[in-house]
Amino acid sequence: MRSVDVVIVGASLSGAAAAKRLVDAGLETIVIERKQLPRHKICSGILSPRGHRFLLENFGPLPPQVLHEPASCRGVTFHFPSMVSMPMDFFGGTTPHLHRKYSDHWAIRQSGAEIHDQTSFVGLQDHGDHLIVSARSRGEPVEYRARLVIGADGPSSLVTRALYPDYPQSIPWFFVCQKFHRIIECPLDPQYFHFWFHPGLGHYTWSHARDGRQIVGVGFKRGDNFARKHRNVVDYLADKHGVRLEPEDDDDEGCGENFGPSLINRYVFGKGNVLITGQAAGFLNMIGEGMSCALHSGAISGEAVVEARLRNRPVQEMYRRMIASEVRRTSDQWNPLKVAFDRPHEADFPAALMALSWRDRAKVMRDIWRFLVLYKEFKWGRQILRAALQRPVLGGYSMQRWL
Numbered sequence: 001m002r003s004v005d006v007v008i009v010g011a012s013l014s015g016a017a018a019a020k021r022l023v024d025a026g027l028e029t030i031v032i033e034r035k036q037l038p039r040h041k042i043c044s045g046i047l048s049p050r051g052h053r054f055l056l057e058n059f060g061p062l063p064p065q066v067l068h069e070p071a072s073c074r075g076v077t078f079h080f081p082s083m084v085s086m087p088m089d090f091f092g093g094t095t096p097h098l099h100r101k102y103s104d105h106w107a108i109r110q111s112g113a114e115i116h117d118q119t120s121f122v123g124l125q126d127h128g129d130h131l132i133v134s135a136r137s138r139g140e141p142v143e144y145r146a147r148l149v150i151g152a153d154g155p156s157s158l159v160t161r162a163l164y165p166d167y168p169q170s171i172p173w174f175f176v177c178q179k180f181h182r183i184i185e186c187p188l189d190p191q192y193f194h195f196w197f198h199p200g201l202g203h204y205t206w207s208h209a210r211d212g213r214q215i216v217g218v219g220f221k222r223g224d225n226f227a228r229k230h231r232n233v234v235d236y237l238a239d240k241h242g243v244r245l246e247p248e249d250d251d252d253e254g255c256g257e258n259f260g261p262s263l264i265n266r267y268v269f270g271k272g273n274v275l276i277t278g279q280a281a282g283f284l285n286m287i288g289e290g291m292s293c294a295l296h297s298g299a300i301s302g303e304a305v306v307e308a309r310l311r312n313r314p315v316q317e318m319y320r321r322m323i324a325s326e327v328r329r330t331s332d333q334w335n336p337l338k339v340a341f342d343r344p345h346e347a348d349f350p351a352a353l354m355a356l357s358w359r360d361r362a363k364v365m366r367d368i369w370r371f372l373v374l375y376k377e378f379k380w381g382r383q384i385l386r387a388a389l390q391r392p393v394l395g396g397y398s399m400q401r402w403l
């Protein structure tokens with residue numbers, strides 16, 4: 001059995017950021033990844049400026065092969081049923097359009113950690129002074145002995161389930177699926193990620209250009225029919241935006257998403273010697289932007305391990321204290337008071353709104369409200385409001401709500 005300081009589960013961006021901090025501090029770190037690397041990851045790859053800065057500062061200049069075409073993105077365009085469109089540029093200029101298969105592999109290699117791919121986490125036992133991690137590597141059972149484990153294994157995290165078996169039943173699950181189309185004619189600007197606040201289309205509807213094709217994606221609740229939803233969006237884009245696409249190619253894809261915890265400050269940070277980070281912990285920014293908070297939370301989990309050792313403090317205490325800054329950043333993006341009176345996002349929504357005529361502003365506010373009503377059944381409204389009111393009093397969000 002291999003004995004190490006830390007086992008990280010998941011060779012994605014949060015895992016890479018955690019690994020970087022641990023390796024830099026001289027801790028022996030193994031990253032286990034269930035897929036063969038480089039692995040595919042469903043993602044639009046639109047990196048926020050903060051995510052871009054993190055990659056540059058921690059892993060160095062991005063090699064060109066980690067990018068899709070178009071290689072950069074200017075920002076996001078919101079579209080509304082009243083046919084108002086609001087393009088918003090990222091603060092600080094364009095950002096790279098990441099090809100997750102290669103960018104994640106590059107980042108994890110830059111971390112300097114030892115990587116065991118095709119190795120799936122199965123379970124763990126926490127014995128207080130060490131953990132035993134069970135995994136399957138190329139079909140064979142393997143075990144690791146570690147002082148700590150970091151779960152960086154994404155929304156359907158098995159590490160979280162190992163600690164809290166009932167957790168998946170306690171949150172709503174969404175499905176996001178996308179299809180790829182050859183383009184006949186597309187007036188949507190390829191330099192932007194396009195998002196529709198349209199309750200008739202779905203809970204999350206997007207489109208953007210990638211490598212000569214147009215992606216059309218839609219997010220919905222369990223039980224809805226993807227093919228029907230997708231067809232509806234394609235017809236809408238043709239009818240309202242003049243987008244003419246060839247029939248979809250065969251390589252459609254989708255996955256489950258734990259959208260919700262960051263809206264209502266219900267993060268999962270682990271227990272005992274196990275830390276949960278990245279999207280597994282619930283980090284997801286506005287418009288489903290998850291890479292910047294995955295990178296930052298992952299780095300904080302690694303730093304917390306290092307700090308806990310230096311100060312001889314319990315790692316959970318250290319992690320929870322340190323992660324509060326990332327919770328503030330992420331949950332602020334969903335906080336209506338912050339949205340109204342501050343600039344929590346990385347593109348200027350208030351400025352884009354103010355650039356519209358009074359009439360269009362009113363239409364946009366009405367359309368946003370109608371879109372939010374779609375989410376009424378999840379009963380998040382009061383929880384968001386309570387958190388928003390606590391924010392100025394506590395200077396952050398209550399730690400009592402975290403698992």
Ligand SMILES: Cc1cc2nc3c(=O)[nH]c(=O)nc-3n(C[C@H](O)[C@H](O)[C@H](O)COP(=O)(O)OP(=O)(O)OC[C@H]3O[C@@H](n4cnc5c(N)ncnc54)[C@H](O)[C@@H]3O)c2cc1C
Pocket residue numbers: 009010011012013014015032033034035039041042043044045046047048119120121122152153154155157158176177178217255257277278279280283284288289290291292294
């Ligand atoms: C359709 C779609 C579009 C998106 N577009 C954007 C975007 O444009 N910009 C943006 O910032 N974010 C986007 N996101 C969100 C972003 O992809 C995630 O928030 C981000 O990748 C989370 O990173 P992570 O490191 O926490 O986990 P993940 O990227 O989910 O990685 C988890 C890793 O753990 C591995 N793993 C899982 N289970 C096990 C196991 N049992 N054993 C070993 N390894 C395991 C997985 O294979 C994976 O490599 C999008 C998401 C989706 C679904």
